[in-house]
Amino acid sequence: DAGITQSPRHKVTETGTPVTLRCHQTENHRYMYWYRQDPGHGLRLIHYSYGVKDTDKGEVSDGYSVSRSKTEDFLLTLESATSSQTSVYFCASGRPEQPQHFGDGTRLSIL
Amino acid sequence: RKEVEQDPGPFNVPEGATVAFNCTYSNSASQSFFWYRQDCRKEPKLLMSVYSSGNEDGRFTAQLNRASQYISLLIRDSKLSDSATYLCVVNSVGGTSYGKLTFGQGTILTVHP
Numbered sequence: 001d002a003g004i005t006q007s008p009r010h011k012v013t014e015t016g017t018p019v020t021l022r023c024h025q026t027e028n029h030r031y032m033y034w035y036r037q038d039p040g041h042g043l044r045l046i047h048y049s050y051g052v053k054d055t056d057k058g059e060v061s062d063g064y065s066v067s068r069s070k071t072e073d074f075l076l077t078l079e080s081a082t083s084s085q086t087s088v089y090f091c092a093s094g095r096p097e098q099p100q101h102f103g104d105g106t107r108l109s110i111l
Numbered sequence: 112r113k114e115v116e117q118d119p120g121p122f123n124v125p126e127g128a129t130v131a132f133n134c135t136y137s138n139s140a141s142q143s144f145f146w147y148r149q150d151c152r153k154e155p156k157l158l159m160s161v162y163s164s165g166n167e168d169g170r171f172t173a174q175l176n177r178a179s180q181y182i183s184l185l186i187r188d189s190k191l192s193d194s195a196t197y198l199c200v201v202n203s204v205g206g207t208s209y210g211k212l213t214f215g216q217g218t219i220l221t222v223h224p
Contacts, residue, residue: 033212040216041216042198042216042217043214045211048211058211088152096202096209096210097142097143097202098143099145099157099200100212101157102154102155102156103154105153105154
């Protein structure tokens with residue numbers, strides 16, 4: 001496995017609160033990704049990073065921000081969580097044209 | 112049109128059956144193709160890459176038809192443990208797509224005794 005971990009694994013919070021999810025990889029992969037997975041939508045890319053301090057938006061980036069200060073860590077922040085952001089969040093890392101390896105996921109519930 | 116389309120199923124087959132999944136992709140610039148497997152409430156895991164000449168890994172065979180922009184996965188002698196969702200995945204290169212994977216919505220397989 002790629003040695004990629006996510007924290008927390010589960011979180012319940014209230015609407016309007018800030019939330020930060022962390023992804024840590026030990027494979028020295030340049031590329032890292034945040035996805036959300038919802039019934040009927042499959043995996044959708046939120047943001048991705050192609051290097052330290054280099055990030056770009058995915059298809060569902062509204063309401064999310066990311067930061068990458070080190071190769072190993074990629075943070076996803078919900079500045080003011082909404083109920084529509086209740087989802088399962090997966091982090092992945094990899095190299096272009098190669099398969100991505102996923103973390104175990106974070107189940108986020110926003111009440 | 113979605114970038115990657117799969118028949119969502121579900122496919123319900125008995126043990127020992129052969130089952131085939133199909134997938135189409137819309138971006139002719141796509142260069143890399145994969146099948147992932149996802150168990151309920153777990154992360155997606157790479158099942159196999161798909162090569163132009165077709166490739167086999169045990170009971171699993173993947174085929175790619177670039178002219179038709181079509182990918183397939185064949186599972187022979189199905190096992191109960193094959194029950195999962197199978198995701199067709201395409202990697203496009205060039206421009207703003209570089210380094211990104213596009214996932215199909217997945218095909219659900221249930222293998223029953």
